[in-house]
Amino acid sequence: MKLKDQINSYLQKVIENITEEKAEIEIQSAQESIHGDYSTNAALKIFRKAKDRFKNPLELAKKIAGELEKISELSSILEKAEVAAPGFINFWLKDTALLENLEEVIDKKENYGKRERFKSKKIMLEFAHPNTHKLFHIGHLRNIIIGESLARLLEFQASKVIRANYQGDVGLHVAKAVYGLQTTDYSLEEIGKKSVDEKMRLLAKAYVKGNEDYENNPKAKAEIAEINKNLYGKDQSIMDLWKKTRDWSLEYFDRIYKRAGTKFDKLYFESEVADFGKEIVMKNLNNVFIKDQGAIIFAGEKYGLHNRVFINSLGLPTYEAKDVGLAYFQMKDFSPNKIIHVVGPEQKRYFEVLFKALEAISNMFKNREIHLEYGFVRLKEGRMSSRKGDVVEGEWLLDEAKARLRKEFNEMNEETLEKVAVSAVKYSMLKFSRTSDILFSFEESISFEGNSGPYIQYTFARTQSVLAKVKTQNSKVKIERQKSKLEAEELSVLRLLVHFSEIVEEAGENFAPNLLCNYLFELSQKFNNFYQKHKILGSDKEEFRLQLTFAAGQILKTGLYLLGIEAPSKM
Numbered sequence: 001m002k003l004k005d006q007i008n009s010y011l012q013k014v015i016e017n018i019t020e021e022k023a024e025i026e027i028q029s030a031q032e033s034i035h036g037d038y039s040t041n042a043a044l045k046i047f048r049k050a051k052d053r054f055k056n057p058l059e060l061a062k063k064i065a066g067e068l069e070k071i072s073e074l075s076s077i078l079e080k081a082e083v084a085a086p087g088f089i090n091f092w093l094k095d096t097a098l099l100e101n102l103e104e105v106i107d108k109k110e111n112y113g114k115r116e117r118f119k120s121k122k123i124m125l126e127f128a129h130p131n132t133h134k135l136f137h138i139g140h141l142r143n144i145i146i147g148e149s150l151a152r153l154l155e156f157q158a159s160k161v162i163r164a165n166y167q168g169d170v171g172l173h174v175a176k177a178v179y180g181l182q183t184t185d186y187s188l189e190e191i192g193k194k195s196v197d198e199k200m201r202l203l204a205k206a207y208v209k210g211n212e213d214y215e216n217n218p219k220a221k222a223e224i225a226e227i228n229k230n231l232y233g234k235d236q237s238i239m240d241l242w243k244k245t246r247d248w249s250l251e252y253f254d255r256i257y258k259r260a261g262t263k264f265d266k267l268y269f270e271s272e273v274a275d276f277g278k279e280i281v282m283k284n285l286n287n288v289f290i291k292d293q294g295a296i297i298f299a300g301e302k303y304g305l306h307n308r309v310f311i312n313s314l315g316l317p318t319y320e321a322k323d324v325g326l327a328y329f330q331m332k333d334f335s336p337n338k339i340i341h342v343v344g345p346e347q348k349r350y351f352e353v354l355f356k357a358l359e360a361i362s363n364m365f366k367n368r369e370i371h372l373e374y375g376f377v378r379l380k381e382g383r384m385s386s387r388k389g390d391v392v393e394g395e396w397l398l399d400e401a402k403a404r405l406r407k408e409f410n411e412m413n414e415e416t417l418e419k420v421a422v423s424a425v426k427y428s429m430l431k432f433s434r435t436s437d438i439l440f441s442f443e444e445s446i447s448f449e450g451n452s453g454p455y456i457q458y459t460f461a462r463t464q465s466v467l468a469k470v471k472t473q474n475s476k477v478k479i480e481r482q483k484s485k486l487e488a489e490e491l492s493v494l495r496l497l498v499h500f501s502e503i504v505e506e507a508g509e510n511f512a513p514n515l516l517c518n519y520l521f522e523l524s525q526k527f528n529n530f531y532q533k534h535k536i537l538g539s540d541k542e543e544f545r546l547q548l549t550f551a552a553g554q555i556l557k558t559g560l561y562l563l564g565i566e567a568p569s570k571m
Contacts, residue, residue, distance in 0.1 A: 002502070003037075004027060004029075007074065007091055010074055014064055015046060017067075018063065019049045021049060025042045027040040033492065035084070036090035036092040037092055042089065043060040044087040057086055057087025058086055065081040065082070069081055076094070076096065077093060078093065079095075093495070098498060099494070102548065109554055112500070112555070113500045113501035113504050115158070118159040122159070122160040123159050123161050123336060125150060126330075126342065127148075127163070128262075129167065129168075129343065130253055131169075131174075132169040132246045133169075133173060134173060134177070137391045138378075138393070138394050140394055141260070141377075142377045143342055143344075144256075144262060144394075145429050146342055147342045148262040149426075150372075151262075153508035156562060162334050162336060163263070164268060167270070169270055170269075171319075172228055175210070175224045177210055177245065178231075178238065178241060179209075179224045180207055180208070180213075184205075199248040203249070232274065255395075259395070259422060261565075272329075273323075273329055274322050277323065277324040278317040278321050278325075279325075281324060284360075289310060294313035295311060300356060300357075320350075320357070324354075324357070324358065324361070340372050343374075344373065344374060344375075345374075374434050376437045377429060379440050397425055398425055399421075402418060408446070412571065416571060419457070422566070423453030423566070424445040424452065424454055425453075427565065428452070430517050432514055434511060434512060451517075451521045453560075456560060459524035459528060460569075463553030464553060464569040466546070489529050490534070493530050493552055496519070496522060496526055497552070504516060504562065516563060520556060520559045523556065523559075524556065527556075530548070
């Protein structure tokens with residue numbers, strides 16, 4: 001049982017004895033070390049139940065603290081429980097408890113902090129969502145970075161995670177790209193010999209041309225509408241071109257997924273779910289859906305939402321109908337407890353209506369579908385738009401970060417440069433709250449100082465550099481109890497190690513990788529401060545300091561892994 005859980009368990013028993021009611025109380029990690037290791041506002045929360053016996057919450061807090069200090073089972077881990085106005089209780093762990101936790105870190109290595117909180121849960125994380133025939137932009141990159149980190153955080157707590165990717169491979173955007181290509185002098189055979197990048201550049205230009213003609217040329221608009229209809233109808237006159245160009249996109253996407261360190265258990269496509277989605281909608285006509293001006297809609301207004309079209313007046317399934325088909329396929333394929341769609345905030349009202357429609361179709365979807373929002377990401381140059389041809393590509397961001405690192409650290413090998421560049425971009429997108437908008441800064445992201453991925457990677461590499469100088473390392477050796485007092489810098493590292501599993505748990509539960517980023521940055525700062533102020537090798541506390549270094553390095557490596565970042569041993 002974690003130290004926090006031990007204290008919390010006895011705290012609840014003490015409160016139950018005082019109030020004669022079951023207590024639902026949680027202690028929290030202290031925000032500042034001057035307030036101890038943990039704190040609780042339990043006395044403030046339960047005072048109304050005990051105000052006939054205590055003058056104020058402060059007096060109640062003193063009673064609770066006093067009772068806790070009497071419990072013999074806590075005497076080995078709790079140094080003191082101190083009360084602060086208006087009714088807080090702050091807890092300090094004993095040095096021996098911190099050292100025992102250090103032993104646990106060393107003994108469990110990469111498994112330290114794992115908990116089987118969600119062992120029976122099967123969670124589908126649906127993320128990435130790029131559209132074929134279009135470029136993969138930095139918004140998609142943030143999506144995939146968030147999705148992969150959340151998958152790892154949930155897996156670390158024993159969830160069965162299914163990584164799913166729903167990609168738009170039919171629709172008006174594809175018809176525009178196909179039209180743009182058809183109205184350009186091209187040869188599929190010649191294009192097939194070109195690189196992936198050249199193929200995607202050609203597709204991007206074709207899409208821009210198709211979009212411009214669609215908006216400005218009525219004849220072109222009609223032709224594109226016909227292409228769109230033929231794509232849904234799987235007309236053989238267009239399918240060969242569609243399949244080849246789709247394959248170009250998928251090859252391009254696969255390269256980006258590999259660089260981003262993710263892979264998918266299942267790829268879903270709009271073309272595969274569209275017909276089935278339309279069939280489900282038609283089966284529920286006059287029950288869940290109604291006809292309206294030639295289209296078939298879901299009347300969300302009667303649920304306090306808004307109406308949405310599921311089959312348009314041309315008889316084609318809309319995104320909504322496709323998502324109905326997708327939901328059924330996902331349930332049939334995996335039967336997940338939860339399906340989490342990582343999609344931007346602009347789709348919030350869309351998902352509210354979709355989920356309500358799914359629940360109206362079948363009760364099996366009730367409380368199972370979740371929309372997880374994330375904020376926009378922009379460069380200082382402003383918004384991006386693939387319609388106008390000035391999309392900011394996600395892979396360009398990785399390449400540019402790598403180029404800038406190469407210029408500054410020309411001695412770094414290519415493999416390490418790639419790892420650090422990916423870290424720079426990933427961490428810059430994860431260190432902020434998931435729902436906040438980001439203004440991406442290259443200067444901050446590639447810095448080896450401050451709150452950045454490279455800084456944390458560098459700190460890990462520093463721990464490995466120290467350990468590499470020791471000929472024999474026995475990470476399982478019991479730590480000899482320190483005869484000399486622990487230094488403040490040693491204690492600051494030890495205290496942070498205790499909180500790792502709690503932070504991971506909180507980050508996963510709240511879908512908030514930024515909490516883990518904050519923790520790793522603080523641990524890096526504390527370790528570097530210890531490293532700079534105290535001699536490790538050759539000191540009279542060499543064994544202890546080496547093991548403290550090993551533990552800090554292990555936590556940094558595990559934490560970076562949970563963010564989807566590799567930790568090079570040398571930089």
